[in-house]
């Protein structure tokens with residue numbers, strides 16, 4: 001078995017020798033560079049575009065919305081976002097003009113010589129302003145959807161009756177989370193070529209080649225086979241290269257078409273941070289009804305996220321946040337009302353966790369506050385309410401697989417030495433300038449697309465055998481650092497009982513690979529991996545049916561059978577398409593049913609120290625325990641958790657986007673601070689394995705899970721250390737100062 | 743602001759340096775950074791650009807053995823110096839113990855920070871063959887990694903330090 005072992009990652013060697021080719025490492029002869037001229041006003045009407053006479057514009061390729069050959073919208077869920085603003089400006093980074101030239105330095109000067117004259121309109125910059133409808137910035141006037149991209153209501157049981165009970169205490173508080181930049185170390189970048197014969201080809205850093213493909217078809221009014229999208233080695237994504245690359249690919253391709261030359265566009269860090277998507281800021285009001293013994297009998301949650309200027313993926317982000325807002329608890333009466341609202345900042349988008357970190361932060365902080373007010377043990381309160389096999393979630397989904405979150409929590413608390421430390425810190429803190437705290441959060445994360453998403457996607461994966469017996473996985477799922485190549489190869493290797501070295505994963509290129517769906521939603525290993533496995537089984541069965549092979553006959557026999565088959569039939573490929581399992585049902589109208597095929601379950605414990613002289617906050621120790629089904633690759637799986645936890649620590653206590661008129665004012669790594677090696681605590685990762693029937697070899701999704709727990713665990717630890725109730729992240733020294741001085 | 747045309751022939755100046763053991767003579771513009779020289783003139787694209795401002799460490803190379811951010815080092819300022827990049831780390835097909843440990847222990851995920859981290863680590867081990875974990879953390883604190891949370895990177899540097907010590911090898 002290769003599954004479960006620490007086999008070296010497929011592309012590891014190229015990465016440590018500098019041989020891996022990222023988009024900016026690729027050069028074409030006669031290539032131009034492209035840049036974007038953006039609006040500066042957050043909202044208004046374009047009156048004129050001025051090109052300063054100091055520049056010899058005839059040396060440049062210049063593109064405006066007028067040059068677009070097809071439709072000027074980025075095809076995603078809705079078609080509201082233009083590739084280039086034509087008359088209306090909806091956010092301060094709105095792209096308006098594109099320029100290309102062979103010399104980067106001259107180009108930069110030219111960019112500054114373009115002025116976009118805008119008749120300013122009053123912007124909407126916060127969730128509150130958007131809800132108050134101070135201005136209508138999205139949707140038709142007087143429609144119920146003014147400023148609202150999407151709204152959901154989830155109802156289970158009778159919340160009003162639960163809150164009216166005589167034997168319950170009621171609690172209510174509002175929680176807020178800020179924007180967060182994905183901050184992959186490789187900025188967004190694309191290279192495009194165009195020819196009348198082949199149409200558009202783009203190479204770039206991306207998570208979802210078929211999103212780009214879908215977006216370019218209407219932009220150029222070209223047929224399927226005239227748009228080709230190729231993923232280059234990608235220096236991290238975390239959601240930040242899910243939907244945004246479509247826009248950049250479109251820009252590079254528009255320039256390439258007009259110039260008749262290859263065009264490379266690489267964002268610099270400032271532009272990448274300011275103009276591309278970030279995590280949705282949120283506000284969550286949680287009301288709870290709790291009996292004196294600690295039974296959570298009612299939850300009433302109002303969850304709002306700031307979607308920015310265009311719809312993009314906000315409805316789906318909102319959906320995941322809504323479904324996760326009631327946590328891993330068996331609460332008989334739940335109402336969740338949620339909205340994604342429009343503002344005049346650049347669209348917020350996909351980021352690891354996808355709405356769940358926001359609403360989970362609110363609930364896990366809230367439960368600690370409830371425990372504190374009722375003088376209950378926060379551990380006992382959680383354990384009393386944990387969902388168990390056979391019980392139902394907020395969407396009335398019955399949990400069919402075994403789950404023991406109490407055991408996961410016990411494991412985490414023991415590893416962190418929670419009880420002893422808590423006692424010690426409480427005893428020492430009164431006499432110490434540096435206060436110490438320990439806190440935890442318990443949560444779940446659904447794997448795969450929400451609701452009917454996987455059914456709609458109907459992903460396809462192929463497996464191809466070559467005459468030498470090597471097997472290639474054909475999928476659009478991208479390797480972005482998380483280990484796609486390795487995990488797919490492990491799955492095929494064990495399924496076919498062939499050596500790992502005989503399995504390759506094709507470079508995602510829409511000409512060669514089928515659409516296995518986007519590389520998002522913790523779905524690659526579990527959902528796509530299962531398709532890889534069934535395609536491999538189909539391929540082997542073809543050889544068996546031909547009478548030339550039997551399972552386990554070995555690499556040589558397999559190669560001989562492949563050679564024979566290919567000599568006769570030309571090639572040997574097998575495809576597999578997603579089928580919704582019979583017992584997974586979802587009602588999109590009522591928002592009830594099986595929101596996800598399965599869940600990962602986790603308990604994270606954070607230890608902090610807070611220096612009351614300097615207000616410095618540090619996370620000193622971290623334990624992350626989770627049940628994730630079968631662990632396919634222990635090193636890669638730990639790596640996912642460790643990396644996600646570090647991002648979660650940043651989300652909690654370091655990373656603050658400073659907004660000025662809808663624009664990110666601190667768009668550089670100097671003053672947008674992510675954790676360094678000196679800041680990150682030791683992160684201990686513990687796995688429980690409860691194999692799930694929904695993934696290959698029992699695997700479940702893990703990519704997003706680790707983003708959910710750190711922020712509430714850390715803030716709960718700070719609350720314990722200082723006996724305060726912080727309700728917003730990021731929580732920086734200045735926020736601490738304001739809180740304790742109040 | 744006057745236009746700077748980087749490739750106008752009259753502004754080019756001669757530069758000699760040693761890159762990964764090879765003596766290199768090039769003509770560069772006074773505004774060319776060492777990073778641009780390596781990546782775009784010499785084709786050594788293993789060194790990465792993540793910010794171009796000295797913040798991320800993706801562009802770390804060794805200048806006479808010391809780690810520097812190539813993005814904020816002017817090419818002309820390295821006249822006569824020895825520059826080592828990730829491409830020179832392996833000894834032919836034999837990986838450097840740091841590279842080997844990074845692959846085995848999962849210290850490179852997306853790989854974009856990896857070249858810079860490897861060179862910072864190499865400089866550390868040259869100075870301190872058996873660093874404590876805290877010393878490794880400090881030595882690498884200028885190399886941002888968004889993927890790993892650093893744990894596996896620290897493990898890999900410790901592993902390589904042990905391998906080098908046991909072989910009695912110079913890092």
Ligand code: FES
Nearest residue numbers: 792794796799813
């Ligand atoms: S690219 Fe040089 S420090 Fe970031």
Ligand code: FES
Nearest residue numbers: 851852855887889
């Ligand atoms: S491995 Fe991706 S940034 Fe370090």
